[in-house]
Amino acid sequence: MRIARLKNADIHWREDGDPDGAPIVFANSLGTDLRLWDSVIERLPKDGHRYIRFDKRGHGLSSCPPAPYSITELVDDLEGLLKQIGVTRFAFIGLSIGGMIGQLLAHRHPDRVTCMVLACTAVKMGTPEMWQDRIKSIQTGGLESLADAVMDRWFSGPFRHSDECLAWRHMLTRTPAEGYIGCSAALAAADLSATTTSLSLPALGIAGSQDLASPPEQVRATTDLIAGSRFIEIPDAGHLPCVEQPDLFTAHVQKFLEESAHV
Known part of the structure; x- marks a missing residue:
């Protein structure tokens, strides 16, 4: 296991594939950790690509600074990680809040992000009122109080009745409440309409x-x-097609990377 000790957070990260290959950076969704990408990385070619993924602050094995967070701070964390491990140019694959991190990162560094996959994301997700209601629910009843409703958003009907869905539910409920609340506050305030339009x-x-x-x-x-x-x-x-349909998801990603000449 690897930890990047940054100024404002300790970020857990992992790499797979070819350490000398073209870097591809993955950013996961709210309430998940870097294992979100296991099935995708298993299916991608091992030669010629360096797959980098991380737990954002308040998730997985990364540290959990006090909430609230901002989308700017989450991008700062990723910038700090990439600087520490010497990654300058890379492709980016992000899902949900991970996709928002990628949009702002590409705006900041258009010369560094070669291409990007934006999965199940937007320039603005939900409303401030929705996120504040969710934060209040967690403060009152913990993540367990939201878990079933989140599974309804994450997965289609058949998958919700599978044993694997239980594992993803456990991942959600074991996310530190402070980390989930912190990232929820970041989503409540984030609107990337202007910056994404410039990409x-x-x-x-x-x-x-x-x-x-x-x-x-x-x-x-x-x-x-x-x-x-x-x-x-x-x-x-x-909401997590890389989990439910990993063959299709990975095939689309691989074809896109090949056509974008990220080699």
């Missing part, structure tokens, strides 16, 4: 057809803001 790079938007957290039309609208983008929808999947 011009190869970008692939991926939506799950049954995603209740970031519906396909929201993902498409965000992707359409980026010059050079395209959009696809994965059937029979909710």
